[in-house]
Amino acid sequence: MYWDSTIIILIPAIIFSLIAQLMVKSAFSKYSKERNSRGLTGADAARAILDSNGLTNVRIERISGSLTDHFDPRANVIRLSDDVYGSATVAAVGVAAHEAGHAVQYATGYAPIKLRNAIIPVTRFGSSLSTPLVLLGIIFSWDFLITAGILLFCAVVLFQAVTLPVEFDASGRAIRSLRSAHFLEDDELNDAKKVLTAAAMTYVAAMVSALLSLVRLLVISGRRRR
Structure with a gap:
């Protein structure tokens, strides 16, 4: 009961995450039905x-699934989902341009993305070990394990915090590129923004979830020490 009672702290984050997922799926679905006037596919854009x-060395590949689009810096390849790669829709062009924005970030040495990459190893440990460490600390009354778990989870919060400017910047680069190259008409550009804004809300939701999870660990720690 002691542990379970803190679950209530996460309820706003769970609701926010569900709403964000519905928003991005709805926006992508809506504007995937809107063919862009130039007939450009996501891969073309x-x-x-x-x-x-100048990133002629970055490859573009098709990947299965929906909204599975991403840039892989290790393989130097943009992977676009079936709904984006060969689709000449406003949504497809917006999403593809966003992933191209990530590739440009890496090429130009964008500082937040460097920081995010640097803390990824610690984040992986933090996301999987923080809660078990806190639980073990409570069970065996070892405060140093509780502290270690909380500190590890702080890396997860930092990762999510750094991810926000990375994602917003990639979307900003995408819209600027589409506008300057006249790939989309003004009304189409506004619709592409709606898709990218909805997608960005999923990262905001992840940040809120990480913060509330940290609050939960702190509450558990505070109760234990009292």
């Missing part, structure tokens, strides 16, 4: 943006 930034 990404390739053009990459080439205009």
Whole structure:
């Protein structure tokens, strides 16, 4: 009961996350039905943006699934989902341009993305070990384990905090590139913004979830020490 009672702290984050997921799926679905006036596919848009930034070495591949689009810096490849790669829709072009924005971030040494990469190893440990460490600390009355678990989870919060500017910047680069190259008409550009804004809300929700999870660990720790 002691542990379970703190679950209530996470309820706002769970609700926010569900709403954010519904928003992005709804926006993507809506604007995936809107064909862009130039007939550009997602792959076309990404390739053009990459080439205009001198990133001819970055490959573009098709990947299965929906909203599975991402840039893999280790393989130097943008992977676009079936709904984006060969689709000439406003949503497809917006999403593809966003992933091209990530590739440009890496190429230009964008500081937040460097920081995010640097803390990824600690974040992986933090996300999987923080709660078990706190639980073990409570069970065996070892305060140092509780402290270690909380500190590890702070890395997760930092990762989510750094992810926000990375994602917003990639979307900003995408919209600027689409506007300057006249890939989309003004009304289409506004619709692409709606898709990217909805997608950004999922990262905001992840940040809120991380913060409330940290609050939960702190509450558990405070109760234990009292």
